[in-house]
Amino acid sequence: MSNPNVLTEESPSVQAHLQIMQGVINRMAANSTASKTWCITIVSAILVLVADKSKPEYAFIALLPILLFLALDSYYLALEKAFRDSYNEFIGKLHEQRICSEDLYSVVAKGNMTNHQIAALKSFSVWGFYVCLGVMVYLAKELVL
Template identity: 90%
Template sequence: MSSPSLLTEESPSVQAHLQIMQGVISRMADNSTASKAWCITIVSAILVLVADKSKPEYAFIALVPIFLFLALDSYYLALEKAFRDSYNEFIGRLHSQMVGSEDLYSVVPRGNMTKHQIDALKSFSVWGFYVCLGVMVYLAKELVL
């Protein structure tokens, strides 16, 4: 009975696995970007409706989607980080020549998701964007509407 052969960087199955992982990581980053775009769109639409109805006191309704998209965006960034950790772990095992067929096609996020989400909330790409958007809503209510 022969022992199972270890896989190398050149193995088509390893290349396919890495492409799958990279695709998942890219989708999480794209989802984060889409969250920001949708948030701006919805907040803008709410402010236009508030201005059209001449009801500036309702401008703070625009804070609801800001908080919802902040949570969604931080979730996507946390998932991206967890999948990058999984990718890096796989690469480490690959360089140590410890990858077998059982390591392939298992796309599972690694690490503590709660910690990743808290780290994402602390990230300037999250709080910087959503705090600025909240300030813009406040300024629109006070100065424009």
């Protein structure tokens, strides 16, 4: 006969906790995507304004939002990684039957955020996107504007 106090994969509280964690991870991923979308929009708007005013020397102003969104995007990816680590730790405890009720009420990012952010900056999804966008701004200034 099983102990009714043991938390298992089928426990409603465990399922609710996992759904909360998955929701947080999904929001961080969506925020990362939104950062890229907003960055393209703002950079494009700056370049249109620069072209409209016939001031190509101001094209490099578009690098400012690129740097700001690069930092924001890497922060969201670092948070996503930290919450995935927390999720995986919870799953590990669940499989080892070491879950306690305190684990169910703790939704915190695990790990060193600085290390996660540095790893996110090294990710091709970050540097590849923002470096390409910066190169496009340079090419727009030199060849188009």
